[in-house]
Amino acid sequence: EIVLTQSPGTLSLSPGERATLSCRASQSVTSNSLAWYQQKPGQAPRLLIYDASSRATGIPDAFAGSGSGTDFTLTISRLEPEDFAVYYCQQYGSSPRTFGQGTKVEIK
Amino acid sequence: QAQLVQSGAEVKRPGASVKVSCKASGYTFTSFAMHWVRQAPGQGLEWMGWINTGNGDTRYSQKFQGRVTITRDTSASTAYMELISLRYADTAVYYCAREHLVSGGSCYAYWGQGTLVTVSS
Numbered sequence: 001e002i003v004l005t006q007s008p009g010t011l012s013l014s015p016g017e018r019a020t021l022s023c024r025a026s027q028s029v030t031s032n033s034l035a036w037y038q039q040k041p042g043q044a045p046r047l048l049i050y051d052a053s054s055r056a057t058g059i060p061d062a063f064a065g066s067g068s069g070t071d072f073t074l075t076i077s078r079l080e081p082e083d084f085a086v087y088y089c090q091q092y093g094s095s096p097r098t099f100g101q102g103t104k105v106e107i108k
Numbered sequence: 109q110a111q112l113v114q115s116g117a118e119v120k121r122p123g124a125s126v127k128v129s130c131k132a133s134g135y136t137f138t139s140f141a142m143h144w145v146r147q148a149p150g151q152g153l154e155w156m157g158w159i160n161t162g163n164g165d166t167r168y169s170q171k172f173q174g175r176v177t178i179t180r181d182t183s184a185s186t187a188y189m190e191l192i193s194l195r196y197a198d199t200a201v202y203y204c205a206r207e208h209l210v211s212g213g214s215c216y217a218y219w220g221q222g223t224l225v226t227v228s229s
Contacts, residue, residue, distance in 0.1 A: 035215040047217045088152065
């Protein structure tokens with residue numbers, strides 16, 4: 001099973017700042033099959049990025065995914081008030097599919 | 109636009125079983141696999157398994173093997189997840205998620221609203 005470790009656990013930033021979230025895999029993620037999701041309280045997760053760097057439909061270009069192999073990054077170039085949430089990475093290249101434990105982006 | 113609507117919240121005793129439904133609309137049900145993911149209170153996301161809605165084949169996480177069964181009713185465009193021998197640690201929100209086909213495989217662009225299952229004596 002591929003273990004995904006996200007860091008930091010919590011990121012305290014102000015609106016307008018840049019957020020950099022990390023997701024490290026215990027072994028190489030097949031075909032860079034890695035997604036990022038955003039989740040707000042009481043809501044289902046929302047797909048942001050798939051295949052490590054492709055934005056999902058309707059996702060603003062402030063969100064960018066990068067990385068390959070075992071190291072992946074989600075960057076939010078300029079935080080908007082609605083971007084404060086929990087972010088999860090997920091690999092779907094190997095079974096079982098696994099998620100990271102999440103990074104909470106909170107308002108400083 | 110695909111939409112997934114799940115059944116309502118449940119309260120179950122330890123040792124009981126629960127069956128959660130997920131009704132799909134807005135697309136051809138049998139064209140996309142359905143996955144189940146759960147989230148314990150204040151915790152992260154945990155993949156449970158999936159069903160090929162076309163032929164009914166299933167695959168489960170080793171953690172839930174023997175306790176979870178995912179089925180589907182194609183005539184009703186509905187997938188089901190049954191979990192037996194419930195424990196307190198099974199208290200969670202259970203989500204169905206439709207696969208979204210991409211180059212590297214499939215992720216989840218469509219989610220149900222979640223069903224809270226509470227295990228309590």
